[in-house]
Amino acid sequence: MNDQARTTLPAPRLLRPWLLLVATGLAAACGGSQKDGEADPETSAKKPNVILITLDTVRADYLTCYGATTGSTPAIDGLASEGTIFERAVSSSGLTPASHATILTGKFQYNHGVRVLSADSGFKLEDEHETLATKFKEAGYRTAAVHSAFPVSATFGFDRGFDHFDSFTASLEAKPGRDKVSWDVQTFQRRSDETTERTVSWLDEAVGDAAQQDQPFFLWIHYWDPHDPVKLPPGDSWGPLMNSPELKDIADRQTREYAGEVRWQDQNIGTLLTALRTKGLLDNTVMAVTADHGQGLEDGMELHRWSNHRMLYREQVHVPLILRGPGVPAGQRLTDQVRTADVAPTLLDLAGISPIDGRIDGESLVPRIEGQSGGDLWAYGEQINGYDFNAGMWKHRPDATFLFMVTDGEWKLIYKPSMPNMSELFHVGIDPKEVRNVIGEHPEQVERLLANLSERNPWVTEPFPMTEMSSEADGGKSDILISLGYSAADKGTGNWWWTCPRHTEVHSDKRQRCPEEGCDRILIPMVQWEEPAPK
Ligand SMILES: [Zn+2]
Ligand SMILES: [Zn+2]
Incomplete structure (x- = not known):
């Protein structure tokens, strides 16, 4: 980015005022150092x-x-x-x-x-x-x-x-006739x-x-x-x-x-x-x-x-x-x-x-x-709407079933494994309002941002399982959910596979590196997503 990192002059490094008090107090009291978690009321009050x-x-x-x-x-x-x-x-x-x-x-x-x-x-x-x-x-x-x-x-x-x-x-309750748990x-x-x-x-x-x-x-x-x-x-x-x-x-x-x-x-x-x-x-x-x-x-x-x-x-x-x-x-x-x-x-x-x-x-x-400029930090975001009982919205907005976002401050990718063709790339450095999806014009940026996502391995490729804790904690509520058609297993019939952002002909049933000669990229997930059958 060509943006100036700051709009005011760099401030001098500041000594945090309480630090001075603590240091002085300690020197006077015992001359030693104090570890975190052993707070002394005298010093911690400051x-x-x-x-x-x-x-x-x-x-x-x-x-x-x-x-x-x-x-x-x-x-x-x-x-x-x-x-x-x-x-x-x-x-x-x-x-x-x-x-x-x-x-x-x-x-x-x-x-x-x-x-x-x-x-x-x-x-x-x-x-x-x-x-x-x-x-x-x-x-x-x-x-x-x-x-x-x-x-x-x-x-x-x-x-x-x-x-x-x-x-x-x-x-959180599933009400008959409503399309979500609320x-x-x-x-x-x-x-x-x-x-x-x-x-x-x-x-x-x-x-x-x-x-x-x-x-x-x-x-x-x-x-x-x-x-x-x-x-x-x-x-x-x-x-x-x-x-x-x-x-x-x-x-x-x-x-x-x-x-x-x-x-x-x-x-x-x-x-x-x-x-x-x-x-x-x-x-x-x-x-x-x-x-x-x-x-x-x-x-x-x-x-x-x-x-x-x-x-x-x-x-x-x-x-x-x-x-x-x-x-x-x-x-x-x-x-x-x-x-x-x-x-x-x-x-x-x-x-x-x-x-x-x-x-x-x-x-x-x-x-x-x-006062030190560090440049833009990579930001990450996600929406696992497809496995959230509270998210009824993906049924009218199927491209939002799963969303994974990564941005370096100049480019931003929203990857949609359930509808990869609806994924979006914005050149936020010049298009901060995200008006124009330029995914077709910058394959090199898509690949770079997808590689960053792959490294994080943020994917959720199956519904959140019932754990011992959750079944105990909900006092049998899940039985009600299941009877209303909300059990995790019934929520959609996602069929995930993995492919290479560069070699899309590669299909794998698990997360691994691309097997193509000279390609070391970590595969990304895609899903064939179908709405749950009506009960
Ligand atoms: Zn909120
Ligand atoms: Zn490859």
């Missing part, structure tokens, strides 16, 4: 608090700091101007639990294993994976989560490591005013103000409003928003209400920031604001025939990423492509805590924040 805010379903371009024209979002814009904003952050999925698992672990789906919302397995973050919560808890932090909807709950394994977990318990969206969500109120109550009770604070905290707040219009803001806020000059003329109702809910949510984030400021907590708090995915809306419908999520176009995967607090320079805008997988490594780094164990896909963005 570590920064960390707040992670995930905005469900919020596209970057609906925030003013990312160029929105739908009215201002002053609270988030304020965080951006007091901190560092990443202009090109990419999420790993258009699906809430899968994407949140990436944010919390720094891993992509083929590594953390949360790939669907509902199936016999493949929806839960297993205990072997460390998360931001388990890491901060180990390091002596008080940990809390306050949520606004069911898809980030304990059902998906996100409760581990939290002292306080204010979430939802719902069940949860009760009416009941199991709350508005951002209530979420903020509950968060501030927790701060009052568990933390107090800066003078009273005896332990640093890690707090994850999940907001939901723009996901759907089920719980609209109260009339005295909603009326003026809908009648504001920026919104009143938007003809598409979904888009108008979406923009209104983003602004309403921002007002409540403003309330939260005021509370943190009043308590004197804001200055010693690292804040990260990001989203799990975006939403198609009116332009997504026009460009890509899709107004919702569960896809991997820019409308779904270009998300905000803003950092503010100790160690983060103010007023900086970075243009390198980064991933939501980088959030966890970055927050741990900013707090001086050791990285998550095992194979991590993300990396700390601290060197970039401190």
Whole structure:
């Protein structure tokens, strides 16, 4: 890319202020070093608090700091101007639990294993994976989560490591006559005013103000409003928003209400920031604001025939990423492509805590924040809609049965093994809105990006199996699913085979390297996909 890596002058390397305090304190106390996980209240109290805010379903371009024209979002814009904003952050999925698992672990789906919302397995973050919560808890932090909807709950394994977990318990049910397994969206969500109120109550009770604070905290707040219009803001806020000059003329109702809910949510984030400021907590708090995915809306419908999520176009995967607090320079805008997988490594780094164990896909963005340009990072994304009981959509959009995305920031491939001829290549360096599919014109790019996908081996070539754990945990619910025609085995009759991106005449029944003379490429999967027979 010829883009300048940054639009402000490189900042000098900053010494994180708390580091100095810790170092001085330790030298005075014992002169020794202290290992992670053996937090001493004296020193850990000086570590920064960390707040992670995930905005469900919020596209970057609906925030003013990312160029929105739908009215201002002053609270988030304020965080951006007091901190560092990443202009090109990419999420790993258009699906809430899968994407949140990436944010919390720094891993992509083929590594953390949360790939669907509902199936016999493949929806839960297993205990072997460390998360931001388990890491901060180990390091002596008080940990809390306050949520606004069911898809980030304990059902998906996100409760581990939290002292306080204010979430939802719902069940996924197959209703006769519906084409998918779903949860009760009416009941199991709350508005951002209530979420903020509950968060501030927790701060009052568990933390107090800066003078009273005896332990640093890690707090994850999940907001939901723009996901759907089920719980609209109260009339005295909603009326003026809908009648504001920026919104009143938007003809598409979904888009108008979406923009209104983003602004309403921002007002409540403003309330939260005021509370943190009043308590004197804001200055010693690292804040990260990001989203799990975006939403198609009116332009997504026009460009890509899709107004919702569960896809991997820019409308779904270009998300905000803003950092503010100790160690983060103010007023900086970075243009390198980064991933939501980088959030966890970055927050741990900013707090001086050791990285998550095992194979991590993300990396700390601290060197970039401190002035080193690293260039664009490869981003990955997927949708395993065809094996997700909650995804009815692939029946009207069969090309979206399975989607695998990879982008180096200049080119982006969406590979569709169930309908390979519908795969898409965008030259995002010159076509950021992904208007023109140029897959027929650049076979060398297709091959290069497919090779990157193959190396990752992200493929899911059969339904998620029933495990001992899942059959126990669902209390026989799967029997109901099977009787309604939702058993994994009945879901489609995918018949997968493998081929070489260069030698398409090669057919293999397993993943291996191309047997053609002088060709070493790893084969890619293709599938003959048929809809399940009606019951
Ligand atoms: Zn979501
Ligand atoms: Zn070959």
